[in-house]
Amino acid sequence: MFFSAKLNTTFLEMNSDLKSYISYLSKLWGGKKFKNVLVNLASYYLSRLTRRYLVWGKPFSFIIEPTNLCNLRCPECPVGLQTLERPIGLMRNPEYQKAIDDIEDHCWYLLLYFQGESFINPDIIDMINYAFEKKIYTVISTNANRLASTEFSDELAASKLGRLVLSIDGATDETYTIYRQAGKFSRVIRGIEYFVKARNKLSKKFPRIILQFIVMKRNEHEMKAIKELGKRLRVDKVIYKSPQVLDPARANEIMPQNPKFRRYEKSNGTFKLKGSYTGYCKKIWHGSVLTWDRTVIPCCFDKDADFPLGTMKEREFENIWDSEVYHEFRKGVIRDRDGLEMCRNCTEGLRIFFR
Numbered sequence: 377m378f379f380s381a382k383l384n385t386t387f388l389e390m391n392s393d394l395k396s397y398i399s400y401l402s403k404l405w406g407g408k409k410f411k412n413v414l415v416n417l418a419s420y421y422l423s424r425l426t427r428r429y430l431v432w433g434k435p436f437s438f439i440i441e442p443t444n445l446c447n448l449r450c451p452e453c454p455v456g457l458q459t460l461e462r463p464i465g466l467m468r469n470p471e472y473q474k475a476i477d478d479i480e481d482h483c484w485y486l487l488l489y490f491q492g493e494s495f496i497n498p499d500i501i502d503m504i505n506y507a508f509e510k511k512i513y514t515v516i517s518t519n520a521n522r523l524a525s526t527e528f529s530d531e532l533a534a535s536k537l538g539r540l541v542l543s544i545d546g547a548t549d550e551t552y553t554i555y556r557q558a559g560k561f562s563r564v565i566r567g568i569e570y571f572v573k574a575r576n577k578l579s580k581k582f583p584r585i586i587l588q589f590i591v592m593k594r595n596e597h598e599m600k601a602i603k604e605l606g607k608r609l610r611v612d613k614v615i616y617k618s619p620q621v622l623d624p625a626r627a628n629e630i631m632p633q634n635p636k637f638r639r640y641e642k643s644n645g646t647f648k649l650k651g652s653y654t655g656y657c658k659k660i661w662h663g664s665v666l667t668w669d670r671t672v673i674p675c676c677f678d679k680d681a682d683f684p685l686g687t688m689k690e691r692e693f694e695n696i697w698d699s700e701v702y703h704e705f706r707k708g709v710i711r712d713r714d715g716l717e718m719c720r721n722c723t724e725g726l727r728i729f730f731r
Contacts, residue, residue: 393581396579396580396581396582397581400536400538400581400582403508403511404484404508404511404512404513405511406484406511408481408482409436409481409482409483409484409511412433412434412436412481412482413433413436413484413662415432415433416432416433416434416435416436416661416662417661417662418432419431419432419433419661420656420658420661420662423656423661424656429703429706429707429710431661431703431706433482434479434481434482434693434694434697435482435483435661435662435663435664435697436482436483436484436485436662436663437483437484437485437486437487437662437663438479438483438485438486438487438663438664438665438666439486439487439489439490439663439664439665439666439676440467440472440475440486440487440488440490440665440666441467441489441490441491441492441665441666441667441668442466442467442472442488442489442492442494442496442497442499442500442503442668443465443466443467443492443493443494443496443497443668444460444462444464444465444490444491444492444667444668445464445465445466445492445493445496446491446492446493446496446519447493447496447519447521447522447558447559448493448519448521448556448557448558448559449557449558450519450555450556450557451555451557452555452592452619452620452622452630454491454622454679454680455491455492456557460491460679460680461680462667462680462681463669465668465669466496466497466668467497467668467669467670468499469499469502469503469506471670472499472503472506473506474688475666475670475688475693476506476507476510476512477510478688478692478693478694479693480510480511480512483510483512484511484512484513485512485513485515486507486512486513486514486515487514487515487516487517487676488500488503488504488507488514488515488516489515489516489517489518490665490667490676491679492668493518493519493521493522494516494517494518495516495518495522495528496522500516501531501532501535504516504535504536504537505535505536507536508536513538513539514536514537514538514539515537515538515539515540515541516537516539516540516541516583517541517543517588518540518541518542518543519543519544519556519559519564520542520543520544520564520567520568521559521560521563521564521567522567523564523567523568523570523571524563524564524566524567524570525567526570526574529567529570529571529574530574532571532574532583533571533574533575533577533578533580534578535583536582537582537583538582538583538584539582539583539584539586540571540583540584540585540586541586541588542564542568542585542586542587542588542611543588543590544556544564544587544588544589544602545589545590545592545595546561546595546598546602547589547595547598547601547602547604547605548561548598548601549561549562551594551595551598552564554594554595555590555592555594555595565605565609568585568587568609568611569609571585572585572609572610572611576610584612584613585611585612585613586611586612586613586614586615587602587605587606587609587611587613587614587615588614588615588616588617589602589614589615589616589617590616590617590618590619591616591617591618591619591632591634591637592619592630592631592632593628593629593630593631593632593633596632596633596634596637599616602614613731614731615729615730615731616637616729616730616731617728617729617730618637618638618639618728618730619631619632619637619639620639620721620723621639621640621647621721622721624646624647627640627647636730637730638650639723639726639728648720649720649721649722649723649726650726651725651726656710657675657709657713657719657722657724658724659674659675659676659722659724660674660675660705660706660709661706663675664693664697665678666688667681669687669689670687670688670689671684671686671687671688672684672685672686672687672688672693672696673685674705675718675722677718677719677721677722678718679718682718683705683718685699685701685702685705686699686701686702
């Protein structure tokens with residue numbers, strides 16, 4: 377009797393979960409977007425196969441930066457270090473909606489973060505929901521300090537966000553404060569606990585809640601502890617991520633001892649990215665980035681917007697995507713990817729996330 381009752385309960389829970397997934401994801405379906413994905417990816421793979429330059433369709437994956445402001449001072453981040461070499465500001469909702477309207481026919485997947493803390497933008501909930509109205513799945517990565525506001529957590533839980541990545545690089549206050557300077561560990565944990573309860577209270581499975589832990593030299597001893605913390609907080613998943621090194625001179629200070637979580641290996645006295653890569657970069661075929669001031673740049677490794685390809689203040693995205701400047705940039709990467717500093721530190725084709 378007990379086993380039968382437990383089996384029935386499990387089946388009902390699975391059925392409820394499936395309904396939640398179908399209800400959310402079915403609203404994102406679009407035949408026109410699906411066709412564009414197939415056409416775009418076909419051009420990438422055919423280009424590699426034939427060694428001819430082919431770009432069809434439009435990008436289906438975007439990054440839009442709500443702000444490059446941040447409330448923390450993380451020592452491994454250009455925003456935290458205040459070394460970002462471009463203006464600081466916020467994207468306002470009317471500007472954001474105009475950008476979304478411009479790309480809605482082909483954008484299916486949106487990272488609503490780049491540099492900075494997205495939850496600083498007062499319009500962020502409206503931004504999430506507007507994207508969903510346009511059949512766009514959204515992801516946000518956050519330092520989670522704002523989740524301690526119960527009013528904000530309730531609004532976020534009720535929103536149409538697809539995935540929430542909680543970037544916490546310590547399982548204890550002592551380790552957390554090394555990497556998340558100006559943050560407060562107890563506040564973050566309290567906020568996550570409340571947010572998980574708020575989402576579950578609504579009987580929702582979205583946003584999926586991911587606890588992320590960047591494995592570095594001074595926190596790798598807490599890898600097991602972060603898994604245990606994730607279970608206690610009842611998040612959906614805990615993931616490990618290898619660290620990006622911006623200053624090679626500090627690589628030994630940052631990289632963990634465990635080689636599995638090192639992106640780099642030492643060769644002739646210098647650190648180089650592991651593995652090998654071709655000039656064909658999938659990111660610049662299927663994706664694009666829009667900074668808070670609506671500058672279009674090629675990818676997330678262009679943190680300082682050193683390669684501006686156009687601005688959506690003046691032109692529609694389609695015209696920028698098909699411009700000579702954009703085509704020449706892609707061709708330049710194919711010809712000599714190793715000649716671009718940001719490309720030499722790019723993880724295209726390299727595994728950086730681990731379970």
